[in-house]
Amino acid sequence: MSSEQFKFRIGDPVWAKMKGFSPWPGVVVMPHRTNSRVADDDAEFDALISGKQSVKKSAKKEAGGRKRNISEDSGSTASGPSSSTNKKPRGRPPLKQKVDDSSERDASPVPYSSSKKAAVSGLLDRPSVLRPASPALGIDLVTSSQTLREKDIQPSKLNFGFLGLGIMGSGMVKNLLNSGHQVTVWNRTTDKVKDFVEAGAKEALTPSDVIAECDITFSCVSDPQAAKDLVFGNCGVLQEINTTKGYVEMTSVDSDTSQDIAEAISLKGGRYLEAQIQGSKCQAQDGTLVVLVAGDRSLFDDCQSCFQAIGKNSFYLGEVGNASKMNLVLQTMIGVTLAGLAEGMALADRAGLQQKDVMEVLELTGLNCPAILQKGKAIIDGGFPTHQPLQHMQKDLKLSLNMGDQLEQPLPLTASANEVFKHAKRLGYGEHDVSAVYIRARF
Structure with a gap:
């Protein structure tokens, strides 16, 4: 058997075979020296999203169309060389044939390109949902709720601090002020502090200043990391904690975070309480939250008038961590x-x-x-x-x-x-x- 029988031409059908796989039909093509086709596909996809035509792709298609016209003028067809020659050239084709072959590949697969466009259009055809602006926090700090007026609250003579004036914190501070408690406030963004100062609160510049000013300080921020930052960060709670101070964590945290904060407060001689709250903005403003408390029992007793002002019930659940789990x-x-x-x-x-x-x-x-x-x-x-x-x-x-x-x-x-x-x-x-x-x- 001669070696000529093992040579293939561009476009010849063959059976491909890899070890471990069954044979499959294929066709001989020129190898790609670069990943330009992949780049073209990415450019086409980006063009479909942006609504613009791919300049590079359009130029290649125009060039491919011109080359096909030249090939047709010379007597060749898309499927093979000129009909005047019955014998096809063997071996590696010349460079010109390679260029023509690549141009035909770029220009010919119209059904594939159309189906790809349809697939991309289907992917992007989703209902558009407008993102509304972030809601504003509107709160009346002067008017007491009917529920708060019906409560018989004897405010404690201690000085209280509050860190965080978000959706929940704002409502709780409002009820503390309206029930006669002395409150010093701090918030990361100072814009919210002004209204509370006008309503009777004192302002502090840092969390450590609040601790230094107050006997018991409440904290209600966004997440466990923010709660830790208040305690362990610069100008934080630990800087001023001592044996005369109490700290109440009202942020919704996990038990591990609560225990870490409790340990740090205790090592400085302070008292610690976790007071998790159940309710929403309306309950916070009306003073009808449910307060889940765990930690130092004496601190829980000292905070009774505050818990009465902000909630309808408070439950003492024992050691630190139980309230967070509940x-x-x-x-x-x-x-x-x-x-x-x-x-x-x-x-x-x-x-x-x-x-x-x-x-x-x-x-x-x-x-x-x-x-x-x-x-x-x-x-x-x-x-x-x-x-x-x-x-x-x-x-x-x-x-x-x-x-x-x-x-x-x-x-x-x-x-x-x-x-x-x-x-x-x-x-x-x-x-x-x-x-x-x-x-x-x-x-």
Whole structure:
């Protein structure tokens, strides 16, 4: 058998074979020296997104079209050389044939390019969801709530401090002031402090200044890391803590973070209490929160008038960490319930049902509760005014999952709900109410 029988020409059909795989049909082509085709495909994809034509691709197509015309004028066709020659050249083709072959490859696959455009268009054809502006914090610091006026509160003569004037902190400080407590405040952004100073609070420049000024200081910030920064950071809480000071952590944190802060406060001689709160913006302003407390019992007793002003009930749960665990358990139940509510409302809308009718029927069933009814109304209205930030709920679900990992407790529903809230947060609704999770379920 001669060696000529083993030579192939460009375009010859062959059977390809690799060790471990069955043979498959193929065709002989010239090897690519660069990844220019991959770059062209990326450029075409980017052009489809931006709505602009790929200049490089258009130039190559025009060049390919001109080369095909030249080839046709010389008697050749797209499938082979001129019909005047029956014998095809053997071996490696000359450079000119290689150029023509590449130009035909770039210009010929119209169906492939069309299908790719259709696929990309389908990928990008999604409902556009406008990201509303972050909601403003509106709060009336002068008018006391009806609930607070009905309480018989004898304010403590101690000086109290408060670190953090966010959605929850603002409402709690308002009730402390309106119930007659002396409060010194600090906030990372000083713009919010002015209104509280006008309402009767004192202002401090740093967290350590608050500790130095006050007997007992409360902290309510966004997450565990922010809570640690207040304690261990520059001009932080530890700088002024001593045996005469008490510190109450109201930030929603995990038990490990709470125990770290407790240890640092105790080593400086101070008293520590974790006071986790259950409720939303409305409950904070009305003074109807539920306060879950653990830690130093004497400090819990000294804070009774404050807890009475900000909440309707306070529970002492023993050693540090128990309140944090209880809070995360409750947040897990609430988060999973709200994710289910959002999916149910999205399903009703897709099925052609009136969401208002769904809520009216739900109100007559065993699912009737204030939380579901309020969030259902927010979904129907579509405004999502912030009562409990969505990003805080997602943070609590993540902390619950971490606690489940430490205890080897499976939490599959919590994990799914966390992903749903995480996606809604990525859509731009992190600072909006937890009911904005409906956006993720709907689209």
